[in-house]
Amino acid sequence: MSWLPTFLQLFALxxxxxxxxxxxxxxxxxxxxxxxxxxxxxxxxxxxxGRPWQAFSAGRPMERLAAGGALAFxxxxxxxxxxxxxxxxxxxxxxLLLPVSLGAIFVAVAALARAGYGAGWTxxxxxxxxxxxxxxxxxxxxxxxxxxxxxxxxxxxxxxxGLCRGFLGxxxxxxxxxxxxxxxxxxxxxxxxxxxxxxxGTRVAAGIVLAAVLALMSLSCAKRKANQSATGxxxxxxxxxxxxxxxxxxxxxxxxxxx
Numbered sequence: 659m660s661w662l663p664t665f666l667q668l669f670a671l672x673x674x675x676x677x678x679x680x681x682x683x684x685x686x687x688x689x690x691x692x693x694x695x696x697x698x699x700x701x702x703x704x705x706x707x708g709r710p711w712q713a714f715s716a717g718r719p720m721e722r723l724a725a726g727g728a729l730a731f732x733x734x735x736x737x738x739x740x741x742x743x744x745x746x747x748x749x750x751x752x753x754l755l756l757p758v759s760l761g762a763i764f765v766a767v768a769a770l771a772r773a774g775y776g777a778g779w780t781x782x783x784x785x786x787x788x789x790x791x792x793x794x795x796x797x798x799x800x801x802x803x804x805x806x807x808x809x810x811x812x813x814x815x816x817x818x819x820g821l822c823r824g825f826l827g828x829x830x831x832x833x834x835x836x837x838x839x840x841x842x843x844x845x846x847x848x849x850x851x852x853x854x855x856x857x858x859g860t861r862v863a864a865g866i867v868l869a870a871v872l873a874l875m876s877l878s879c880a881k882r883k884a885n886q887s888a889t890g891x892x893x894x895x896x897x898x899x900x901x902x903x904x905x906x907x908x909x910x911x912x913x914x915x916x917x
Contacts, residue, residue: 660708660911661910662707662907663708663728664704664768664787664907664911665790665903666701666703666704667765668790669794669795670761671765671791671795672796673693673700676693676792676798677694677754678755682749685813690742691742692802694742696798698735701736702732705732710725710728710729713725720770720771727764727767728764730764731757731760734756734761738753738754761791765788768787769784782839783910789831790832790903792824792827794899794900794903796825797828797873797896799821800822800824800825800892801893804885815885819881822880823877825876825895826873829869829873832865836862836866836906836916839916840917846915847915857905858917860905861902862902864898864901869898869902
């Protein structure tokens with residue numbers, strides 16, 4: 659399981675999940691077309707880079723199952739795009755949750771496919787990956803949702819408030835999982851080379867601590883109906899999250915050192 663395709667798949671999963679939490683009638687068709695297109699671009703890049711079909715001829719059984727899950731997830735994201743474009747007035751939430759559900763199963767299978775992990779570590783890795791998807795998706799969707807208030811001044815601020823709360827909750831989950839990993843692998847992290855220690859510190863400081871501060875600030879702005887301020891803060895938060903989760907996935911999946 660290469661780190662970059664997995665990172666892109668997690669980004670797509672989080673985007674689809676955050677989008678599904680938004681009421682279709684209130685935001686409108688174009689909003690969902692926009693975010694569904696982002697998810698489709700991400701999974702397309704993941705499949706093109708990761709080439710999961712190669713695992714069918716050379717991989718172990720669990721690796722083949724994970725590869726099949728990656729392809730199935732990509733197909734469902736494509737079908738979601740078709741469905742969103744075809745619908746006229748409303749779309750049931752369970753239709754949006756279908757690719758999210760399969761994506762979560764795919765993540766669990768992909769974690770299980772990694773060699774050298776017991777049941778406890780597999781569960782922790784699954785939570786690590788899912789929380790990464792949640793952080794990436796909620797930050798991006800919350801940021802882009804802030805722009806919709808410029809076009810529709812009557813839009814309820816409950817939507818933006820809910821997304822900011824979801825972003826903050828995702829960061830809390832990510833902080834908890836990362837804390838468990840760092841405590842369990844403290845010696846390995848402590849003995850890293852100086853550059854790797856700097857990268858690990860950046861991951862925690864930017865991707866979790868500073869991102870959480872910005873999430874709180876954006877939530878406060880959303881509650882005061884200051885959507886422009888909230889959107890600007892979320893722009894910075896998205897950058898911090900991208901930095902943090904890129905480093906995290908590189909070390910977790912590329913160097914087998916979860917961060």
